[in-house]
Amino acid sequence: MRFDFAALIVMTVGCWFGAYHADAADQPRRYGLGRAPTAAEIAAWDIDIRADGKGLPPGKGSVDEGAAIFGRSCVGCHGEGGQGGPMDRLVGGAGSLATAHPIRTVGSYWPYATTLYDYIRRAMPYDAPQSLSPNEVYAVVAYLLHLNGIVPAHAVLDAKALPQIVMPNRNGFITRDPRPDVTEK
Amino acid sequence: MDGERKSDLQSRRRFVRLFGAVAGGLAASGRAAAAKEPVATHAPSNVPPSVPQWMKEQGAPVGASAYGAPSPFEKNVVRLARTAGLDTSGVSFTPLQHLTGIITPNGLHFERHHAGVPAVDPAQHRLMIHGLVKRPLLLTMDDIVRFPSVSRIHFIECSGNTIGWNGGDPKWTVQESHGLLSCCEWTGVPLATILDEVGLEKSASWILAEGADAAGLARSIPLEKALDDAVLVYAQNGERLRPEQGYPLRLLLPGFEGNTNIKWLRRLKVGDQPFETREETSKYTDLMADGTARQFTFVMEAKSVITFPSAGHLLKQKGFYEISGLAWSGHGRIRRVDVSVDGGKTWREANLQTPILPKCLTRFRLPWSWQGEPALLQSRAVDETGYVQPTRSALVDVRGMNSGYHFNGIQTWNVKQDGTVSNAI
Numbered sequence: 001m002r003f004d005f006a007a008l009i010v011m012t013v014g015c016w017f018g019a020y021h022a023d024a025a026d027q028p029r030r031y032g033l034g035r036a037p038t039a040a041e042i043a044a045w046d047i048d049i050r051a052d053g054k055g056l057p058p059g060k061g062s063v064d065e066g067a068a069i070f071g072r073s074c075v076g077c078h079g080e081g082g083q084g085g086p087m088d089r090l091v092g093g094a095g096s097l098a099t100a101h102p103i104r105t106v107g108s109y110w111p112y113a114t115t116l117y118d119y120i121r122r123a124m125p126y127d128a129p130q131s132l133s134p135n136e137v138y139a140v141v142a143y144l145l146h147l148n149g150i151v152p153a154h155a156v157l158d159a160k161a162l163p164q165i166v167m168p169n170r171n172g173f174i175t176r177d178p179r180p181d182v183t184e185k
Numbered sequence: 186m187d188g189e190r191k192s193d194l195q196s197r198r199r200f201v202r203l204f205g206a207v208a209g210g211l212a213a214s215g216r217a218a219a220a221k222e223p224v225a226t227h228a229p230s231n232v233p234p235s236v237p238q239w240m241k242e243q244g245a246p247v248g249a250s251a252y253g254a255p256s257p258f259e260k261n262v263v264r265l266a267r268t269a270g271l272d273t274s275g276v277s278f279t280p281l282q283h284l285t286g287i288i289t290p291n292g293l294h295f296e297r298h299h300a301g302v303p304a305v306d307p308a309q310h311r312l313m314i315h316g317l318v319k320r321p322l323l324l325t326m327d328d329i330v331r332f333p334s335v336s337r338i339h340f341i342e343c344s345g346n347t348i349g350w351n352g353g354d355p356k357w358t359v360q361e362s363h364g365l366l367s368c369c370e371w372t373g374v375p376l377a378t379i380l381d382e383v384g385l386e387k388s389a390s391w392i393l394a395e396g397a398d399a400a401g402l403a404r405s406i407p408l409e410k411a412l413d414d415a416v417l418v419y420a421q422n423g424e425r426l427r428p429e430q431g432y433p434l435r436l437l438l439p440g441f442e443g444n445t446n447i448k449w450l451r452r453l454k455v456g457d458q459p460f461e462t463r464e465e466t467s468k469y470t471d472l473m474a475d476g477t478a479r480q481f482t483f484v485m486e487a488k489s490v491i492t493f494p495s496a497g498h499l500l501k502q503k504g505f506y507e508i509s510g511l512a513w514s515g516h517g518r519i520r521r522v523d524v525s526v527d528g529g530k531t532w533r534e535a536n537l538q539t540p541i542l543p544k545c546l547t548r549f550r551l552p553w554s555w556q557g558e559p560a561l562l563q564s565r566a567v568d569e570t571g572y573v574q575p576t577r578s579a580l581v582d583v584r585g586m587n588s589g590y591h592f593n594g595i596q597t598w599n600v601k602q603d604g605t606v607s608n609a610i
Contacts, residue, residue, distance in 0.1 A: 086270035098476030122401035
């Protein structure tokens, strides 16, 4: 149990004057509930990958390896070559964002390649999330980036290479909310 | 869900057993009977001068339904699911056309799931708070409910609500056009209390909130919002959260777009920059006509919609009707709602039903005498910042046709001379 000086002072001063506010004395500076997680517990749950690559695990994967995994685990929803199926199209759409029919894919829209790693690791494949090894996730990321013409066929991605990839739409986002943008009388 | 359906079925069976063919016939016609003139299709009649059958015998046993369900006659007041591709990814809409007041019953709260509804055991659920904090913390549900709590009434609206604005269907009811909107009394622990408990590092500026569903749904939350009015919610409308709303723990960010209110909350990681998750880059960003996209457009701006009369309703007779609807703003309280019956040429100020709370649905009402003329019904909300709900064309002028999310334009219902009402989009 922590020794709380503030509470002690409140109680002491309060007693000097014969009365003190019960709420102030009952409300500790810290509640002391729960416990500190261990380093191993944090590591196991700390799965996010930051835009600059912080959080990427050791390991590596190639375009070819990714193609094989995609054929096994992804093609059912995303179609041959990531052209779309029941779920999102992942490839193509370059130059379409300012048209009447924008096609938002990994290649045309996503600002960070690292987000691909984060998302595939946490949520894909749809029927078995968090089942791919780091090597497999790197490989699928490499394959999808290659399908979009962003990395060459011989590319091998790892924690060093992935954050260095500059996505085509990297500067396509306005991060400061410009609203209210419509003024009515 | 199964339990609910089963208990509904059981109570319906009991009802049918008690009242025989009469109840069966009426229950089958359900809402349709309520919408049209009630017609007694089976003897005996229960309307004057007959004494109703239900006065002549005992009703269902006390406590027959351990968890009550609506009357079988209300069986059509249900959510409407819509999925695309996979049955665990999609939405279900709140039946706003059938609801009164401002509170959404728990079983009718809208849903948006990215990987289905997980069956989380509260005894094994944990909230981890770590990152740029002085004292990382792991909390059980028992720990969380011991912190000082607050109860607040707030709406949650999906940023994709009214997504059909650039391609809707005249038949769409207000459930389909505006039903990704609900409002509950939420109870939980202010996030600021927990952040005080763990102690923020000086560089802290964003928090990653992560769900325990199979999507591991994750969004970056500005620290300013987390310290302002964010709540770690464990109860809605007096009972523990429903699984569909994030049982046993969700984040509530009053006025922010629905998906940031992370359900099944398992982790809060404090950082010094946004985490750029898939949901805040490739999804839930608003594409402008020039091909750039707005990111982190969190607040749901002032909006309103008439819920009666609305598409699918039928005005059976000329005469008096009370126009009624909902107004809300993610920036605070509703100050005024104007209603037009002539497509926006003239406006009358509606009566606002108290309480008028910040970031909460406000019910408005206006008396209307309908003499059988064609009418175009509209409502226009003004919030306490002075912001006026825009027209569809004003929004399109600024944002183009590809923006998708955050459409808060004025809705028009088309009343024809025969009393039918349709969506004017």
